[in-house]
Amino acid sequence: MSEHRDAFTPPDPDRERRRRSHEALARITERHAVGEDRLRWDEYRRPMAPFDAVRRVSDAAAGSAPPQDGEPAVDREDLTAALSLLPTARAEFDQMELGVLEMAKGRGMTWQEIAFGLGLGTAQAARQRHERLSRRAGPDA
Secondary structure (H helix, E strand, O other): OOOOOOOOOOHHHHHHHHHHHHHHHHHHHHOOOHHHHHHHHHOOOOOOOHHHHHHHHHHHHHHOOOOOOOOOOOOOOHHHHHHHHHHHHHHHHHHHHHHHHHHHHHOOOOOHHHHHOOOOOOOOHHHHHHHHHHHHOOOOO
């Protein structure tokens, strides 16, 4: 994936972010995928989802997920790859949370009921959370 670049033109940040994310997913999937994720990688070269990749590295590094036969220990590069995927994983989770909030509202739940479900103290806190998520994970995110 080496691309010749003009030495005087700064790299495109979005392209670089996508390239790093792709490389991070490939690294983590190659080294740490198990189960269905391993099968999809071995058969189709389909990497793990960002959230799953971060969780797998985190669990393996913490010792809460026993290593599979032949799986290497988590190293600094794996942790760097996981760190680089956090913004993408967070955006995916925000999008999912926003969807659940909107489904709850669409099915007639009150902000107070939603606040209770989220573990928040007030309806206002639930509305504010929805507004923040809408700004972060909305259609133009």
